[in-house]
Amino acid sequence: MSAGGSGGGAAEAIPQNKLIAFGAAGGLIAIYLSYFMVQFAGPAFSFIGALGAICAIVWGAAAVRRVANYGLGTGVPSIGMLALGMGVVATIFGLAIGGIAGPVVAFVTAMVIGLVIGALANRIIGMGIPIMEQSMTEIAGAGTLAIVGLSTAMTGTFMFDVILTEVIATGYIALIFIVAGIAILHPFNANLGPDEKQDRTLSTAFEKGAIAMVMAGIVSQFQPVHPLLPQSLSDWPYGMFLSASTASMLSGTHMMWLEQVSCQRKRRNRNEHGTCCP
Amino acid sequence: MIDIAGVLAANFLYVILITLGGVLVSGSVHFVPVGGAPAAMAQATGIGTGTVQLAAGAGLTGLVTAGAMLNLTDSMALILAAGMVGAMIMIGVTMMVGNLVYVYGVGVPPASAKVDYDPITKDRQDIYVSQGTEGHGLPTVSFVSGIIGGGLGGIGGALVYYSLMSIANGMASADFVGLAAIFAVGIFFVNAVIPSYNIGGTIEGFHDPKFKKWPKAVVTSLIVTFMCAIVSVITIGGL
Numbered sequence: 001m002s003a004g005g006s007g008g009g010a011a012e013a014i015p016q017n018k019l020i021a022f023g024a025a026g027g028l029i030a031i032y033l034s035y036f037m038v039q040f041a042g043p044a045f046s047f048i049g050a051l052g053a054i055c056a057i058v059w060g061a062a063a064v065r066r067v068a069n070y071g072l073g074t075g076v077p078s079i080g081m082l083a084l085g086m087g088v089v090a091t092i093f094g095l096a097i098g099g100i101a102g103p104v105v106a107f108v109t110a111m112v113i114g115l116v117i118g119a120l121a122n123r124i125i126g127m128g129i130p131i132m133e134q135s136m137t138e139i140a141g142a143g144t145l146a147i148v149g150l151s152t153a154m155t156g157t158f159m160f161d162v163i164l165t166e167v168i169a170t171g172y173i174a175l176i177f178i179v180a181g182i183a184i185l186h187p188f189n190a191n192l193g194p195d196e197k198q199d200r201t202l203s204t205a206f207e208k209g210a211i212a213m214v215m216a217g218i219v220s221q222f223q224p225v226h227p228l229l230p231q232s233l234s235d236w237p238y239g240m241f242l243s244a245s246t247a248s249m250l251s252g253t254h255m256m257w258l259e260q261v262s263c264q265r266k267r268r269n270r271n272e273h274g275t276c277c278p
Numbered sequence: 279m280i281d282i283a284g285v286l287a288a289n290f291l292y293v294i295l296i297t298l299g300g301v302l303v304s305g306s307v308h309f310v311p312v313g314g315a316p317a318a319m320a321q322a323t324g325i326g327t328g329t330v331q332l333a334a335g336a337g338l339t340g341l342v343t344a345g346a347m348l349n350l351t352d353s354m355a356l357i358l359a360a361g362m363v364g365a366m367i368m369i370g371v372t373m374m375v376g377n378l379v380y381v382y383g384v385g386v387p388p389a390s391a392k393v394d395y396d397p398i399t400k401d402r403q404d405i406y407v408s409q410g411t412e413g414h415g416l417p418t419v420s421f422v423s424g425i426i427g428g429g430l431g432g433i434g435g436a437l438v439y440y441s442l443m444s445i446a447n448g449m450a451s452a453d454f455v456g457l458a459a460i461f462a463v464g465i466f467f468v469n470a471v472i473p474s475y476n477i478g479g480t481i482e483g484f485h486d487p488k489f490k491k492w493p494k495a496v497v498t499s500l501i502v503t504f505m506c507a508i509v510s511v512i513t514i515g516g517l
Binding site: 072089 | 280467470474
């Protein structure tokens with residue numbers, strides 16, 4: 001038995017093609033839905049981007065499971081790091097030149113790089129894994145969608161000017177890199193062994209994706225445009241969210257404080273004393 | 279829309295340098311004595327972790343030292359030297375502490391199973407290899423090989439980072455540093471994984487028979503890094 005697998009194909013209850021559809025279509029639809037919902041309904045809907053990242057992570061973990069079952073000769077983590085290495089290069093390129101088509105450009109670029117690496121791994125290095133080309137393509141695409149999805153969840157957009165200043169320059173991209181990488185590589189790495197089952201690995205992937213989503217949510221709290229802060233009172237459909245109401249309470253307190261300060265300043269200018277009651 | 283041909287023509291030197299850096303990283307991994315999981319149980323010669331972790335640890339330290347030097351000077355030679363020394367120190371400390379654990383913790387003598395006599399010290403190796411193992415610890419030749427590997431990897435990482443930081447663009451410097459750093463990390467990881475598939479998980483250093491496979495990984499890295507370099511130069515040059 002080689003390191004990381006049993007040297008054969010993996011038994012799967014859910015066929016890989018369904019998981020490809022789930023990851024690729026689900027990821028892209030969620031990213032675009034998140035973008036347009038933030039534009040038209042309010043910044044709280046940026047969390048849909050992280051749901052897209054979860055779809056991509058589950059797909060990526062399933063692809064890692066399939067290819068690593070053949071035995072990579074080295075640890076499973078290497079392939080997750082490769083996915084995110086390809087993914088981060090393709091993501092930045094795609095978002096920088098793509099504009100509104102950014103996620104699709106990034107996705108296609110990553111799959112081209114992945115296909116080339118997979119083909120070279122079989123042709124030149126001679127790994128002899130029959131599904132190497134397909135799996136590398138899938139893993140690169142999944143890594144890219146995970147990065148774009150988490151970035152969208154953090155900022156509410158995938159437009160590169162915002163991503164550049166709020167995700168890349170702040171260093172959150174390093175967090176995304178390692179969190180999404182571990183979410184893709186860890187499910188199979190943790191479960192591999194004689195009783196490894198597809199459902200167990202994929203449910204671990206869901207769990208890892210949810211942890212990544214929580215982290216993206218925490219980061220989104222610190223964005224300059226507060227994602228949960230209503231822009232005006234007409235933006236209240238998501239006021240049911242506890243965090244949104246907390247945020248609006250804070251902003252209300254802040255406005256009352258501002259009023260108090262300006263009133264006191266006016267009274268001081270008029271040389272009056274006493275408390276200010278607007 | 280970005281003038282792709284113009285950006286590439288203006289920065290083609292940097293595409294070449296980034297590709298060269300990636301190839302150096304890929305080649306350097308073959309020098310590092312990687313033992314993988316067997317070495318973690320003192321059943322194979324080398325450091326007890328995977329190629330990617332070791333290459334990333336040493337190479338990213340090289341990136342940090344090169345970045346620190348980039349604050350002080352524009353001289354390419356000094357920046358590459360800083361990256362090289364940083365990565366060499368990192369891999370050297372890792373190997374030294376690993377050897378301390380193997381010798382005083384596990385209680386095994388450093389010995390190589392691939393050669394009968396250490397090519398550098400001419401010490402006998404085969405009689406010290408425990409039954410049922412493929413060597414253990416880090417003999418002198420593996421240590422020297424690892425230092426060479428760390429140095430080459432550090433130069434490679436620093437070269438990628440320096441080239442990316444030299445591309446003319448219209449970004450604010452804080453954004454630019456973040457962008458160049460994450461591109462360098464991405465390219466570095468891709469080039470650390472490709473040779474780890476080539477050597478199949480474990481290698482003892484330049485005396486290992488597997489070391490002769492390096493041209494395969496270098497050719498693969500050349501093609502892949504060239505693509506990544508074009509993509510990153512277009513991105514940075516177009517902003």
